[in-house]
Amino acid sequence: MRFKYINSPYFWFVLCLPLFTAAQENNQEGRLSGNFQTDIQYYNADSLIGAAEVPEKLLLNAFANFNYVKGPFSAGLRFESYQNALVGFDPRYNGNGIPYKYISYNNYGVEVTAGNFYEQFGSGMVLRSYEEKNLGIDNAIEGIRLKIKPVEGILIKALAGNQRLYFEKGVGIVRGVDADFSVNNIFERFKDKKTFVSFGGSFVSKYQQDKDPVYILPKNVGAMAGRLNISRGKINLYSEYAYKINDPCVVNNYIYKPGDALYISASYAQKGLGIMVAAKRIDNMDFRSDRSATANDLQINYMPALSKQHVYSFSSMYPYSTQTNGEMGIQSELTYNIKKNTILGGKYGTSVTVNFSKINSLYKEKINDTTEIQQKGTLGYSAPWNKMGKESYFQDVNISLSRKINKKLRAFVMYMNQLYNIDVIEDHPGEGTLNAQIGIVDLSYKFNDNNSLRTEWQYLATKKDRGDWAMFLAEYNLKSTWFVAMSDQYNLGNTDPNKRIHYLNVSAGITKNANRVAITYGKQREGVVCIGGVCRNVPATNGFLITVSSSF
């Protein structure tokens, strides 16, 4: 029988009460902190850009976190309100509730958390529970977590619970244990060595009933991972390998092939120079606590992204979404600071960054003549490690320069060449691969200590999708408190002359102490937003957006 009061805010208030009263009974000060944010949007229908009519006219997302810490104890909760959820967010968020609440204590090397928590084992390849509001992701685990440091240099974590699914919980149970060993801290004789070595291992198992009338499905699915990190001076090496047993699910079309993934990265950093090289191979590693879940629901693990996270509008217009069913990729980046007072470096020095990433399909072979690749209810395929898939999913070559030209003017310039496989990344078969050339110039001019102006000039050229785009943005900042901005994204290359639209936006805001209010009016183009290779579709909108955030 489930404890039916566990989701009641009153239950949690009563449970937390002793903490608050204890703070008053002895003189040890407790500390209450928190933050609040709301996004309120008023929508106009705009058939030209594809912005549908919103019956409510006005929608809002809001949340408030409250955390209380007193000595080894902490407790907190988050209230969330979606009245109704903003367009582009899953309507299952509609409503109010306290989906996140916890009580924790940490004493004598033992930390116990009861309630909701976020957790990550290693790089997250077998378990990553996290929240990303911009993507509408929150797969917090509700259950119990233990963290124990038996000796210096060893950290062991164990957890069990259900994952959050909007205002409900997923049907599957997630159990996991992770151990991390820091060799230099455990053994006295390695303490003063210049080479630092740490390694770790994780095991995660999920349980879900098998009610399938056709297939025999595994009720318990286990995934394990091992990782090694070695660093010496300027060099750092990290690798992690994960393996998952048969896990037939909707996303992999119910195949019984085990999955695995390898991630390796190496970096070198010294003053003025940074080099990073990384590679990964993913084979059937979608791992969720409900085998029928899709999109971003109930993901247990996370596959590290291997493409650069861009921040400018056009460089992030076609972002890569990690293909958990199979991909192979590499990324490298070189950052070099050209010394100041040189011909190339100028008076203040220049920073140059060259980045390259390429992601291809996983090479898959038929398991026999009569079984198609990825055929439902079979082993699916075989994927030899010594072969690479030929289909290109994504490629990004970019070079950027950042330079302070004089005491008042700073410039950032970037060129980017991108290949983006629309068929695979957006699951729109037949649309082919897009090649985009992108140029960006960002100029910041500081009039004085209180006034500055920043402008962005961007151009994206492509023959596919909606064709060429141009963008201009101007943002004026006053005393680091007020700002006003306007931007225009112009789809000048659209093959349909009626859709050569200006997406004009004006915005203003104020930031004072820990409070910020901003208001934006204009059009938002349809697109995709990705963070760390995990993506969400953003529909076109036209209207006001008011954002208020505050913390204490």
Next chain:
Amino acid sequence: MKKLLFFACIASCLITSCDKIEPPYIADNNETDTTLCPVPSFPSFSNPQKKVLLEEFTGHKCPNCPSGAAVIHSLLENYPNKLFAVAIHAGFFATADASGDFTANYIIPEGEELATYFNVIFNPIAMINRKKFNNEFLINPGDWNTAISNIITEQPKMYLQILSQQRAQDSSYCIHTKVNFLENMQGNFNLCVIITEDSVASPQKTNDAVNYPSGVITDYKHQHVFRKSLSGTWGKSIATGNVYADSSYIQTYRLILNPAWQPEHLDIISFVYNTDTEEIIQVEKTSLIP
């Protein structure tokens, strides 16, 4: 060291929590080749009625269960041919001993799976059409009548017909179920076909100290004992998405009798449920031997 051992135990427990499935991956649902069991013509139907299934979780070591069985007996008399019952022997109270009074074993995997899925921890308790009552699937005996009366007045959405025919060649039985949709519906619907047996004699614990000072009814007749599911625990899909009125589906199974069963005491219960909500939409029962 103790902490490390503790986590080593947790890790080893987790590592054993893996179900590696070997081919073939298809569940054996006893689905029958219709060349062995040709589908007969079903008679036309009239006057469809909403019918209800009571699934009781019970066990021969449960002292309170005879009183639960008495409630079921009374309810079946109150709702003749509109209410059917199945007694699922599962869990602690149903375990069989190596010797003594309780050597009979009525536990079957399908019953255990249902008890686990619906979190059954005490007996007697029942589900009425697998529909939540006071927000719970599991309902105490005192609420069974109310839960039934809430459902039984609903308009029927399906009509189920069961035909049972003994094969001359090998004495097995061909069991055909036809599902007739009476209105347009939306959802995922599975059909379950199960076998129950009445009047199975073996000892049963009781709390009736007056009539049974030993606490055991030695000649107890277990009714509606869940013997077998021909369609697996969760049935077989018959329709998904939009289903239209007047559409119909037929499923056929071949039943080979267990020699321990009494054929004249066997019944066939077929029911359709919505896999999204678990709710049983319609149920029908007939004797194995017409």
